[in-house]
Amino acid sequence: MSSDLSSLLLASLHPASRKQAEQSLTALSVQPGFIGALLQLVLGEGTQDRSVRLSAGVYLKNVTKLRWEEDLNPIPDSDKVELRKALVPLMLLLSAPSDKTIRAQVAESISLIAELDFPERWPNFIDQLTTSFSPTDTTTNASVLDTARCIFATSRALVHSDALFSEIMTLLL
Structure with a gap:
């Protein structure tokens, strides 16, 4: 699946092949193991092409945003478990300055x-x-602090309440 996925992600970057590639990616994205294949591409396993790695990171973020809690075609629970286990180590592996744009996409997935x-x-x-x-x-x-910033940034907009402070204290203790 990884080589097909890599080709489709590259094809989605070109206007002439974008629509067909996106349709194929959508069809692939409902299969179990799709998230794992995306993670391999984000890491650069099997490819050193930055555009593939960044596209995989963007697609991971988009799939997470659209299908994490969707009723019709949710991400399979096995893929969710795999993703939650892999995200923090992935952020650490992407700690090089050259991986900043890829890391930002992964950070957004973590936040979501x-x-x-x-x-x-x-x-x-x-x-x-x-x-x-x-x-x-x-x-x-x-990288660890950047990851923490991503998740705690969502709490900034919340109204100060006893429930919020109680949740924060639970997390810190």
């Missing part, structure tokens, strides 16, 4: 999922973040 699933369906998220800190690697620490 955390808003819907954290803490009920993603209880170990904060633990994943805090155990990722490094005493010597500032680049890794910057």
